[in-house]
Amino acid sequence: MTGAAAPYRVYRWTDPAVIAVALMAFAAGFGQFGAVAALGSVAKTFGHLGGGATFADEVGISGTMLGVGLAIARAASIFGLPLASMADRLGRRRMLVSTCGIGLVLTVLTAFSPSYWWFVGIFAIGRPFLSATVGLSQVLAVELTDSRERAKAVALTAGGYAVGAGSIAIIHSLGASFLGFRGIFALAVVPLVFAPVVVRKLVEPERFARVAASAQVAQPVLGPVARPFRGRLAVVALLAFCISVITGPANSLIFVYAQNYVHLSGVVTSIMVVGAGAAGLGGLLLGRWLADRIGRRPTVAMSMAGLAVFGTLAYTGSSWALVCGYIVGVACGAVFAPAGGALANELFPTSVRASVAGWYIAAGVVGAVVGLLAFGVAADVSHVSDHAGFAAAVVFLPMMLATGLLLLLPETKGIEPEALWDVGSAGEDVDAHPDPAQDDDHPQPGASTKGIA
Numbered sequence: 001m002t003g004a005a006a007p008y009r010v011y012r013w014t015d016p017a018v019i020a021v022a023l024m025a026f027a028a029g030f031g032q033f034g035a036v037a038a039l040g041s042v043a044k045t046f047g048h049l050g051g052g053a054t055f056a057d058e059v060g061i062s063g064t065m066l067g068v069g070l071a072i073a074r075a076a077s078i079f080g081l082p083l084a085s086m087a088d089r090l091g092r093r094r095m096l097v098s099t100c101g102i103g104l105v106l107t108v109l110t111a112f113s114p115s116y117w118w119f120v121g122i123f124a125i126g127r128p129f130l131s132a133t134v135g136l137s138q139v140l141a142v143e144l145t146d147s148r149e150r151a152k153a154v155a156l157t158a159g160g161y162a163v164g165a166g167s168i169a170i171i172h173s174l175g176a177s178f179l180g181f182r183g184i185f186a187l188a189v190v191p192l193v194f195a196p197v198v199v200r201k202l203v204e205p206e207r208f209a210r211v212a213a214s215a216q217v218a219q220p221v222l223g224p225v226a227r228p229f230r231g232r233l234a235v236v237a238l239l240a241f242c243i244s245v246i247t248g249p250a251n252s253l254i255f256v257y258a259q260n261y262v263h264l265s266g267v268v269t270s271i272m273v274v275g276a277g278a279a280g281l282g283g284l285l286l287g288r289w290l291a292d293r294i295g296r297r298p299t300v301a302m303s304m305a306g307l308a309v310f311g312t313l314a315y316t317g318s319s320w321a322l323v324c325g326y327i328v329g330v331a332c333g334a335v336f337a338p339a340g341g342a343l344a345n346e347l348f349p350t351s352v353r354a355s356v357a358g359w360y361i362a363a364g365v366v367g368a369v370v371g372l373l374a375f376g377v378a379a380d381v382s383h384v385s386d387h388a389g390f391a392a393a394v395v396f397l398p399m400m401l402a403t404g405l406l407l408l409l410p411e412t413k414g415i416e417p418e419a420l421w422d423v424g425s426a427g428e429d430v431d432a433h434p435d436p437a438q439d440d441d442h443p444q445p446g447a448s449t450k451g452i453a
Helices: 016-032 039-046 055-059 063-085 092-112 116-143 150-186 189-199 206-213 230-252 254-260 266-293 296-314 319-346 350-381 387-408
Strands: none
Touching (some): 016 092, 016 116, 016 189, 063 092, 063 116, 063 230, 092 116, 092 150, 116 150, 116 319, 150 266, 150 319, 230 254, 230 296, 230 350, 254 266, 266 319, 296 319, 319 350, 350 387
């Protein structure tokens, strides 16, 4: 079957089609991270600051209450599973546009919350749409590129999300006193207004278009993830679970911890976020380089260990530990993004890739919920003075053991996804090559690729 069909049209990571995907991820990050950045303001608005030494007295809301609220919002992301899966039937572009638009509209509505639990509920309704947007943006980044450009495209998409999240964090740090959490969430209208301009540059990946035209589209959610895909899916989902046990509390509670517990000023918090942004950019570049040089699996393993160690350091109680742990932890997460995103998507054929992304989201949701609940309860029941540090150590450090699961997966560096599956069972053409019209940076099939960055 090789050579029977025309090559797939693929793009460079700097092409408008890929940049548009990264901008959609930016919009999702801007909308989704508001709950994290403004959580301290939310706690002050709907809680009560006391004079005692407990976590609730310092923050305004108990660790358990914060953990349950954030867990509900995170748990709602599980509905990103069917939303992402629908892209295997309705198309990547259509679903990406729909989920991003609906998610941003609901985020704006969160600004009108009359109480903490209303805030949790409204945000929880919108979160699945933004979670699906993030998952689908990675799917498009993979499908629009070849093996030489893929890690770069995934890094660009992850960077788009990170810049969106960092932007809202900086805005809150500098403007919380007059914007409040309501103003922060209302700002989600900005990416919503500019979305139509970005949408014009989005394209349907030819990989998916060919599978759809050959009637190899998937059935909703459960149907496509059947034997022989389930083994790899189980391993990938378990890895997503363990990573999210760390990143759920580490990302979601960091700003309320900095603002209400360590009492960092808005200026210092902004400097911390800017420093983390620079570290994140460096991490993305390093992660892309490592993913293409030493491989996806070792890069994922190193970054997971770093996330656990520096995530724990950030919660040990001092300002310097918070700033250092947060910045280096962000860098570790950025190193993880290109390798982890490429690996998770390269392991599966096009006909089920969006559905697998949905399961990846669902596993991450469960992990984040478990992490948030465990962190909140551990912080409340701890008898040591460093409540949050104890909780971080108990929850984060054991997750490093999950790196052993990577030994159960094949290395995908330098391999097209079609080559990892039998053509007959996957229903895909293995002859996926760059457009012949492209220049020497994308050589013809069979040409040497040695030395290409």
